[in-house]
Amino acid sequence: MYVAYVPGFPGAHTQAEILDELRRNLREVLEMLLEDGEPSLKAEFVGTQTVVVS
Numbered sequence: 001m002y003v004a005y006v007p008g009f010p011g012a013h014t015q016a017e018i019l020d021e022l023r024r025n026l027r028e029v030l031e032m033l034l035e036d037g038e039p040s041l042k043a044e045f046v047g048t049q050t051v052v053v054s
Helices: 019-034
Strands: 002-005 013-016
Touching: 002 019, 013 019
Parallel strands: none
Antiparallel strands: 002 013
């Protein structure tokens, strides 16, 4: 099971069994949250890193 969330954006989280489904779910959650206007983020963006496990 995969889990995704957007740090500092309350309510922006979802889960799925495959990554494609996870991306679709997270996009849907973000679209719903953005319907209420611009989010009030509670965090500062620092950066991202991709880790590949083989």
